[in-house]
Amino acid sequence: MAKAGYHHGNLRQALVDAALRLIEAQGPTGFTLSEAAKTAGVTPAAVYRHFAGRDDLIAECARQGHAIFADLIDHAWNEGRPSTLAAFEATGRAYLAFARKFPGHYMAMFESGVSMSRSPELAAVAQRSQAVLARAAAALTEQLPEGRRPPASMVAAHIWAMSHGVVELFARGTPGARGPFQPEELLEAGLGIYMRGMGLLPADRG
Structure with missing residues (x-):
């Protein structure tokens, strides 16, 4: 009943x-x-x-997860305040926090095999989080001379991959992957190295 x-x-x-x-x-x-x-x-x-079936149910779990995820990273990015690097680090921490707090949503989104194009609603909400990273990457690349400016879409993809890799390898209890550093420390260092490698000198890091 x-x-x-x-x-x-x-x-x-x-x-x-x-x-x-x-x-x-x-x-x-x-x-x-x-x-x-x-x-x-x-x-x-x-x-x-x-x-209609299990995949539809999982897709709805993913849709709700993407909505939560997009809100979290948008709040963390805070339009690049107080600085681009600090905002990027906050976005990365939000990624890690989401994976820890909402593991069911996270797995439905990234590990279920459900296509983000399965429904217009799922595709639209998934694009929201990608749009936050795109805005963040654009703000980052605008600080570089035009001749040395990589495509913002590439930067967004790099940052997404770095965040996702830290989550998968170090923040979700993968056997044998635990090391001496916290996931937040790894991601913060990785973002700093990445941005310095592009020639940026963030004011809050000297």
């Missing part, structure tokens, strides 16, 4: 919440729709009123 309140429209979110718990425990492909229904306290048939 469905839990009280589901007939008021809570069932869809209850299924998402159930899926997120299962993803955290078993991975994004380690559960069935029947398990999600059981965890949510409904019959398997009830799931199909809201989702």
Whole structure:
């Protein structure tokens, strides 16, 4: 029997919440729709009123995750204040914090294999976080002479890859990957080296 309140429209979110718990425990492909229904306290048939299949349910988990993620990194970037480097570091810390606090969303977004073009809604919200990094990269490259200015899209891709790599290797308990440095320290140092390598001299680092 469905839990009280589901007939008021809570069932869809209850299924998402159930899926997120299962993803955290078993991975994004380690559960069935029947398990999600059981965890949510409904019959398997009830799931199909809201989702065509497991991939649709995971895609909704990813969509909600991207919305949270975009808000977090946009807040962290803060339009480059108080300085570009400080804002970049804050954005990186927000990336790490998101992966730690929302592991189910993170796995649905980046480890499930669900395409970001699966639905217009998912594609649009995924582009929000990419747009934050694009603005940040543009602000960074504008400080360089035009002849030595790399494409902002390339810089954004480098920063995304660096942040994602630190998360995957050092912030999520990957066996054998623990080292003497905290993930935040690794990312901060990496961003500093990257920007110095482009010839930038951030005021807050001397």
